[in-house]
Amino acid sequence: MNTYKLTLLAVLAALAVVGRSVFAFLPNVQPVTSLIIICGLLLGPFAAILLAILTTFLSNMLLGMGIWTVWQIVSWGLIGLLSGLLGKYPKKIPFWIIVVFSIFSGFLYGFVISLMTYSIAGEFWPYYLAGLPFSVNHAVGNAMFMIVFYPIISHLFKTYSNKHFYLKNTS
Template sequence: MNTYKLTLLALLASLAVVGRSVFAFLPNVQPVTSLIIICGLLLGPIAAMILALLTAFLSNMLLGMGIWTVWQVVSWALVGLISGWIGKYPGRIPVYVIVIFAVFSGYLYGFVISLTTYSITGKFWPYYLAGLPFDTYHAFGNAVFIILLYPIISYYFKKYANNRFHLQNTN
């Protein structure tokens, strides 16, 4: 990993931490998952998993650290890994496909987080079903943030992404 990629990763991590703090008043609506997806698409799966780790620990230093932090890292790293694999697809990926994946990622994140309750209490379905409205907020927020952030970030990362992953122009 070169210095330029580390700088991009640090910028995305700071944007994710600030975004998570700014939107903390809205339940499960935050730009973190969308930024991890964008990072995976443009910088690769390893960078997205590093971003997941950085964002979870740094933002939870502000918002509160607990056992859920480990599961947040696992959830976001899984989303980053999948988005990194999608980003390796040759050719341009339509934005609507990325939006659909972002919606799916909101529910995937909630499912993995719900597994923590099962590991602690042995009750999965009541907790998971009670959390579905919040997973829906997360999924909807992901779609909105992808629509807003992907064109901007991909435009500025275009030079790096073109050189590294041979992506076509996103204009």
């Protein structure tokens, strides 16, 4: 991983941590998942997993650590892996597919977090069903953040990288 990718990763992590802190008053509405998806699409799966780990630890230092921290890393890491794989194969992904993937990711995150309760308490469905409104908030928030952030970040990354570096497959 070159210095340029590390710098982009640090900027995305800072943006995600600040965004998560700023939107903490809205349940499950946060830019973290969208930024991890953007990172996976533009920088690859390894960078997205690193961003998931960095963002989770740094933001939970502000918002509170617990057993959920591990499962947040697993959830966001899985989303980063999937988005990185999605970004590797097609030449140009239509924007609406990226938005739909971000909506799906909100529900995937809630599903994986619900598995935490099953592993601890032995109950999955009550916790998952009670968390569906939060998953809907997460999915809608992801779509809104993706619509705002993806065009801006992808333009900035691609403009700069076309002049100076090749972003993909330089892990």
